[in-house]
Amino acid sequence: MKEQNETQKNSKEFSDDCHKLLSSVSDALYAIGGKWKLMIIIAMARGNHRFTELQRMVNGISARVLSSELKELEMNGFIVKKVDVGYPVSIEYHLLPYSETLEEVVGALSRWGMQHREKIKNDMSTQRQTKP
Amino acid sequence: MKEQNETQKNSKEFSDDCHKLLSSVSDALYAIGGKWKLMIIIAMARGNHRFTELQRMVNGISARVLSSELKELEMNGFIVKKVDVGYPVSIEYHLLPYSETLEEVVGALSRWGMQHREKIKNDMSTQRQTKP
DNA sequence: CGGCATCCAAATAGATACTG
DNA sequence: CAGTATCTATTTGGATGCCG
Numbered sequence: 001m002k003e004q005n006e007t008q009k010n011s012k013e014f015s016d017d018c019h020k021l022l023s024s025v026s027d028a029l030y031a032i033g034g035k036w037k038l039m040i041i042i043a044m045a046r047g048n049h050r051f052t053e054l055q056r057m058v059n060g061i062s063a064r065v066l067s068s069e070l071k072e073l074e075m076n077g078f079i080v081k082k083v084d085v086g087y088p089v090s091i092e093y094h095l096l097p098y099s100e101t102l103e104e105v106v107g108a109l110s111r112w113g114m115q116h117r118e119k120i121k122n123d124m125s126t127q128r129q130t131k132p
Numbered sequence: 133m134k135e136q137n138e139t140q141k142n143s144k145e146f147s148d149d150c151h152k153l154l155s156s157v158s159d160a161l162y163a164i165g166g167k168w169k170l171m172i173i174i175a176m177a178r179g180n181h182r183f184t185e186l187q188r189m190v191n192g193i194s195a196r197v198l199s200s201e202l203k204e205l206e207m208n209g210f211i212v213k214k215v216d217v218g219y220p221v222s223i224e225y226h227l228l229p230y231s232e233t234l235e236e237v238v239g240a241l242s243r244w245g246m247q248h249r250e251k252i253k254n255d256m257s258t259q260r261q262t263k264p
Numbered sequence: 265c266g267g268c269a270t271c272c273a274a275a276t277a278g279a280t281a282c283t284g
Numbered sequence: 285c286a287g288t289a290t291c292t293a294t295t296t297g298g299a300t301g302c303c304g
Binding site for chain 4: 062064065089
Binding site for chain 2: 111
């Protein structure tokens with residue numbers, strides 16, 4: 001290992017680093033990627049616990065998709081489904097502590113999303129000058 | 133506005149906050165969501181600039197998909213395509229400064245992905261005890 | 265209300281072949 | 285090398301209806 005020249009070594013380590021970075025990001029996207037999972041978790045963190053509440057809050061999601069996403073989130077340990085067998089039966093979904101580990105990701109994404117929207121807006125208004 | 137009771141007001145503001153958070157995250161996912169865009173940007177940041185380099189580095193992407201993703205990234209101002217008309221013609225893709233704004237997002241995702249992989253590993257090994 | 269089953273349409277992805 | 289074109293297979297999603 002130590003005997004290979006610096007160029008090779010640096011290149012190899014660089015490439016290894018890259019693979020590690022890629023696979024960890026890939027793992028993250030696999031678990032919480034897609035359009036809906038983070039949105040559902042955000043909505044739930046903000047006090048929406050019922051199926052229909054969630055569907056109203058998460059814009060554009062259908063019942064079928066919400067249903068299957070909730071199932072996956074439950075299987076993966078992000079949320080728990082609580083069934084209250086009163087009358088009428090009430091079903092609520094709640095975040096488990098593990099969801100809190102996503103705070104940094106959600107924060108980074110929302111900050112970036114906000115400033116990205118600004119950028120798009122500026123791009124559009126400057127473009128309008130050249131092509132009215 | 134001021135006349136509504138505190139419960140309603142707080143609930144309304146909470147809901148507004150939620151919508152803002154949801155829409156900014158949604159914007160972010162729209163721009164850099166999907167399996168590939170971030171991966172391509174990461175690989176490029178780590179020194180992969182040629183089409184085939186990128187395809188080798190980003191595991192599982194096909195030429196067709198890589199091609200279309202690169203086009204989108206270019207249109208959205210993340211990367212630039214440089215054509216060197218020497219012999220042989222060489223084509224390279226490079227990150228534009230705007231890609232650097234994604235650093236925080238990439239960092240958060242990779243940290244989360246790493247610790248998530250650990251969690252999965254532990255879950256699997258503890259589960260193996262009960263069902264060998 | 266909180267879903268599941270079914271059917272159908274649309275989007276996406278893979279394989280393969282071909283081009284300059 | 286750096287793609288494009290075409291075709292097909294698979295995934296995904298919406299709409300609808302039904303059920304407890």
